[in-house]
Amino acid sequence: MKTDIQIAICGSAGEGTIAAGDILRNALAGAGYRVISFDAYPAEIRGFGKCVARLRVTTEQAYSLKEKSDVLVCLNDEHGIPHVGEVRDFGAVIYEAKSIVHLAEGSHVSGHIRPAQVPYPLAIRELSERATGAIRSRNMVVLGYIAGLFHLAKEPFEKIINTKFKGKGKAAEDNHKAFDAGYETGAATFKLDDVNFGPPGKGLQAVMLNGNAAVAKGCLDAGIDNFFGYPITPATTIMERLAVEMPKRGKRLLQTEDEIAAISTTIGAGYTGARSATATSGPGLALMSEMLGLGIMAEVPSVVFVSQRGGPSTGIPTKTEQSDLNIAIYGGHGDAPRIVLAPTNVEGCYRCAGKAFEMAERYQTPVIVLLDLYLSNRYETVVMPAKPPFEPNCDKPVPKGDLGAGYKRFGFTEDDVSPRALPGMAGGMHVVTGLEHNELGRVNEQPEMHEAMSRKRHDKLKAALQHPDFTHYKRFGDEGRVDVGILAWGSTVGECLEVMFLAHLEGIACAVMKVVMLSPFPTEAVAAFMDDCDAVLVPELNYQGQFAHLIQAETGRPVHRYNRVTGTPMRVEDIMAQVRRLAKTATRKAA
């Protein structure tokens, strides 16, 4: 039996909502299911902001969350009520049965449940108090209840609780007790919904990672030497994870005084031959733009991870958006070509992170890896490769021995990449500079030299479009001619794939092409895909249609835009409405 169940847990900040979601997704992944999960929470650490943890549990690969949830847990009434509507018919709504605060008419969850939904009133507070003497473990009670009600094995939960509360004294014991109390109640409850977990897939050895954790893992597996960063939501957790792991490997990480220093130190380290990276969000990338230009001019490798959030300016720091495509590709002054990669799922974050180091070294340029808050914080079960799929050294070899007086750091070569002498190499002394220079690196402002060097800096990147063992773009769905083709990038690709499956069910010929390498742009492949489409739809989470602009500029062909800036991931149903509309037009044309 296929399993495809979405659970939403809803509560106030500080009620353990996100923690409950975390234990649930890890336990279910531990049990062998595939999980995709994304939490929404307010900017405040404490207080009364609403938190929602959502996870979709499947046996087949899923690409995004679903429109409707199968199970909703309300840890409090106020925040739960707006979400009752998202539960499908015959789905389950679990809520506090014995509220101790006075609730006015209409402010209790029970009053909002539709007849077709199945209510499960649960004495959450009371069970927690009876089990542990405190109300703090309410989130564990509901986890136990879910496990009991849906006949899930207890063991994966117990394992995660042990790991999570290791060394926290009585907390582990209390949480086990609360979980057991909930479990017994759940197991004894007469189940009326039709939410059923089938057995998990066989032999799925997956780990649960979010995008930022996958980036950190990719950095480590690619042998990162140095990391320099400045905290900023939603990129900070990349640095936090590396701060734990890099010293264990003898590597150095430094929190700098600002983003300008972060990119400057990264480029300084890159100049010595070390694999170095930094991570930031849009505001930080704006500050880094000038130094990235130096990295391009001086041909020094560096890797910059950028997790986008709502902008411009400080914008909406805890909401997702895809509005930094322009600054990533074009940001900065002058003709400043660079490599920009945009992973589309958590596994892609791992691969792009590792490959970014290869490319930075191979093409001697900054590489920007563009995530967004949704992808940074989205959890997915990822099957890791047996050994890291990254090359440890991609530097173009320099001649052995003393390089001597004739060494040309920026010499013109067939592939426009010049062998790079690193500080410490005998005879390789040279100066790199942000000024236009000749092959030796000496300042030269002659018209011919500026043209030749500009061409070198641009043309050397063309080879990146054939960089080995990397998915630059990929087509999914129907072969040949289609009614509607969707061109997508970044975190939105998951929703687009779900839309494609829906379109197929409705008899619409549909294909999706995801583009991972945004710069240099795979123009030919994208144009070939567009040739196959009666209509091309470009859904993205920005107001301007930045990816649509890029496609139109590169291919000279029109596209249909669909832009949302709600701060939340794109809704599958919204994109689907666009596909239906375009499919009708396409059919009319054909007739």
Next chain:
Amino acid sequence: MTPQPIYLEEKLKEVQESGRLAYRSKSMPTWCPGCGYFSIVDGLPGALNDLGIAPKDAVVVSGIGCSSRFPFFVNTYGFHTLHGRVLPVATGIKTANDALTVIAVGGDGDGFAIGGGHVPHAARRNVDLTYLLFDNGIYGLTKGQTSPTSSVGFKTPTSPYENPDQPLNPLLMVLTYGATWVGQAYAGRPQQLETMIKQAIAHRGFSYLHILSPCVTFDKTDRTYVRLGDLVRDLPANHDKGDLGAALHLAMDTATPALGVFYETQRPTLADALDGLVEKAGGSVGQKRRTA
């Protein structure tokens, strides 16, 4: 002091035999004749040569400005970076490869106007590098505008009536930021300058050498050789360079700048601290070096 006569052939032979020419680049400095910076570009090769640091093991990093053209005029590895960013780039280089001798150079505008936010952090982290600050109190490369160390009342194209701003006191700032070696030299005393560059490089930790220098082209009135030469004085004979309070008092006297080592102390460098983290995490110390 009676000037000693110099016989060109003898001097040339002496310089050629000293080995310091190996540190000079084939590119000749682009500075104006008479610029104070010539004594610095003469001093650094001598200092590196005396310390036995091979050209391949030294990296000279600079920002933007007249002084920041410096890397082109020495035969070491060099990184001519952006306006104000010399210290973070130098920090990145040193953090990635301990074996390199890193010398950061730049002017008063580069270091204390646009780059002022980086100085405290390089100092407090005690990054093991040497910062040579060429202070001429002017923006020379853009043809003579006011800098953060220009005197009040100084007239330039951007302050045609007069400079209304108080000058910064870089020495006082760097001392309070936690630099572990702080000194002042004068371009008009090249031998002392060379000795002090040598001491600054030999120091383990963040060393800051403030070098007073005239801009002969754009400043005909304030910091000329004649005026500076009259004002500068030797350190008081009883100055204790281990005494931060005494060093602060010296730095506060901007009317008659003292020349010499103001302050010197030892504490763990950034590299020591980062190695300490590696040990705490249970890793083994030893940066992977990808250099030859």
